[in-house]
Amino acid sequence: MRYKRPRGTQDILPDQVSEWRLAEETFRRIANDFGYSEIRTPIFEETDLFVRSVGAETDIVAKEMYTFSDRGGRSLTLRPEGTAPVVRAFLENNLQGTDPGRVVKLFYIAPVFRYDRPQAGRYRQHHQAGIEALGSASPALDAEVMHLAWLFYSALGLEQVDLLLNSVGCTVCRPVYVERLRAYLAGHARALCDDCRRRYEANPLRILDCKNPACRQVTADAPMMLDVLCDDCARHFAEVRKVLETIGITYQVDPRIVRGLDYYTKTAFEFVGKGLGAQDALGGGGRYDGLVEACGGPPTPGVGLGIGLERVLLARQALGLSVGAPARRGVFVIGLGEAAAQWAIAFLARLRAAGVRADLDYRFRSLRAQMRHADAMGFRYAAIAGDEELSRGEVTVRDLETATQESLPTEGAIEYLSSMSRREHCGGNAHG
RNA sequence: GUGGGCGUAGCUCAACGGGAUAGAGCACUGGACUGUGGCUCCAGGGGUUGGGGGUUCGAGUCCCCUCGCCCACCCCA
Numbered sequence: 403m404r405y406k407r408p409r410g411t412q413d414i415l416p417d418q419v420s421e422w423r424l425a426e427e428t429f430r431r432i433a434n435d436f437g438y439s440e441i442r443t444p445i446f447e448e449t450d451l452f453v454r455s456v457g458a459e460t461d462i463v464a465k466e467m468y469t470f471s472d473r474g475g476r477s478l479t480l481r482p483e484g485t486a487p488v489v490r491a492f493l494e495n496n497l498q499g500t501d502p503g504r505v506v507k508l509f510y511i512a513p514v515f516r517y518d519r520p521q522a523g524r525y526r527q528h529h530q531a532g533i534e535a536l537g538s539a540s541p542a543l544d545a546e547v548m549h550l551a552w553l554f555y556s557a558l559g560l561e562q563v564d565l566l567l568n569s570v571g572c573t574v575c576r577p578v579y580v581e582r583l584r585a586y587l588a589g590h591a592r593a594l595c596d597d598c599r600r601r602y603e604a605n606p607l608r609i610l611d612c613k614n615p616a617c618r619q620v621t622a623d624a625p626m627m628l629d630v631l632c633d634d635c636a637r638h639f640a641e642v643r644k645v646l647e648t649i650g651i652t653y654q655v656d657p658r659i660v661r662g663l664d665y666y667t668k669t670a671f672e673f674v675g676k677g678l679g680a681q682d683a684l685g686g687g688g689r690y691d692g693l694v695e696a697c698g699g700p701p702t703p704g705v706g707l708g709i710g711l712e713r714v715l716l717a718r719q720a721l722g723l724s725v726g727a728p729a730r731r732g733v734f735v736i737g738l739g740e741a742a743a744q745w746a747i748a749f750l751a752r753l754r755a756a757g758v759r760a761d762l763d764y765r766f767r768s769l770r771a772q773m774r775h776a777d778a779m780g781f782r783y784a785a786i787a788g789d790e791e792l793s794r795g796e797v798t799v800r801d802l803e804t805a806t807q808e809s810l811p812t813e814g815a816i817e818y819l820s821s822m823s824r825r826e827h828c829g830g831n832a833h834g
Numbered sequence: 835g836u837g838g839g840c841g842u843a844g845c846u847c848a849a850c851g852g853g854a855u856a857g858a859g860c861a862c863u864g865g866a867c868u869g870u871g872g873c874u875c876c877a878g879g880g881g882u883u884g885g886g887g888g889u890u891c892g893a894g895u896c897c898c899c900u901c902g903c904c905c906a907c908c909c910c911a
């Protein structure tokens with residue numbers, strides 16, 4: 403094989419596309435229902451946008467970005483996450499207008515690139531469906547974001563999804579906490595794993611997230627961010643919990659979840675699925691009240707969410723869920739013999755011009771072979787003509803579902819088939 | 835980035851401890867049914883055994899390199 407797709411990428415083949423469309427269309431519908439509008443941003447941005455927003459010390463920026471310089475010498479980066487580009491577009495296009503209190507709610511479905519070592523559920527190009535709500539600090543909005551994800555998973559048949567909730571504080575209380583955590587850990591440095599000893603300086607919060615049993619033991623009695631939140635953050639967290647309970651969303655407080663992007667403040671959450679192995683995060687997000695300002699805009703609170711579509715589809719697969727075959731639809735045209743082949747081409751063109759789903763077999767094989775093909779391709783009708791029908795100006799119309807057929811004059815057949823086709827569009831139970 | 839497992843028709847898998855022409859099911863094509871799909875039966879086409887090198891009289895099988903996938907770590911979606 404001469405060429406192969408780049409490592410960690412995937413071809414989405416025709417037989418998988420209906421699953422993708424189901425996920426995308428479900429997300430679009432729900433996001434729209436929640437008052438979010440779709441936005442599409444470039445697939446690459448100035449490298450600095452991600453460095454400044456995501457954080458230079460994060461794994462994403464430090465070792466996972468696809469960064470390149472273009473012919474003009476600009477440093478550009480393939481989007482490694484969805485939020486920063488949306489915030490950039492929000493500012494650049496002044497989507498907030500002249501009302502500083504306006505809440506701007508946006509959603510996107512876009513490919514995301516990270517140079518990770520691939521494994522199941524982890525790719526170098528994956529797709530995220532995300533939302534961003536900018537302009538409001540209301541805890542009810544945090545809950546709305548989680549509610550949207552909740553309904554999305556449930557609409558796709560994923561009922562066993564756990565919501566893990568935490569607060570990572572703000573610029574007031576987090577630095578205080580980090581120092582307290584360092585002070586605590588200082589006495590246990592020898593018990594920590596190598597990675598965590600490195601994290602001690604760079605990002606001690608990460609140590610809480612370490613799965614190493616020794617580190618777990620050390621941090622079991624460590625002070626927790628949740629216990630040290632400032633009044634504002636504590637009030638916010640309590641309020642988010644209250645709204646979630648009002649809405650009826652079950653969640654678990656997990657003081658250890660720390661997101662991999664530096665811009666998060668206050669609320670941080672993750673949705674975790676079952677049967678997915680180590681890569682079990684189906685989505686995550688949180689509040690980022692300092693991000694807009696860090697990107698050069700006015701102080702503007704925000705909260706958002708990203709959902710990994712590959713993992714959602716993997717989770718559906720693990721449950722044995724799949725989009726059913728669509729209802730039979732359209733007409734397969736079969737001309738037998740040379741004269742009839744010409745007739746078939748013309749008949750096909752007229753059906754298509756009338757908006758009917760229709761095709762024919764350009765190999766003009768045996769009737770049997772063509773019937774089998776029509777059946778396999780999911781056509782509802784076969785329109786068959788040989789010399790016999792042509793001499794009478796008629797066509798045999800067979801309904802593949804009821805296995806009945808009748809002879810119709812050519813004109814009447816087109817009218818009949820296009821009216822049946824219109825009915826299929828309104829009354830059909832097909833989707834995807 | 836670290837450690838480990840696995841790569842055989844389009845797909846899912848066989849092939850004693852190296853031995854002859856690498857098999858089967860599904861799918862595909864044709865036929866039984868000379869102009870009628872799904873079921874059944876019969877027949878057929880299809881492989882540089884991921885790629886490259888080595889050991890051997892002989893390699894799908896053993897060794898080395900490489901690429902890819904998978905699992906765990908890591909990280910996260």
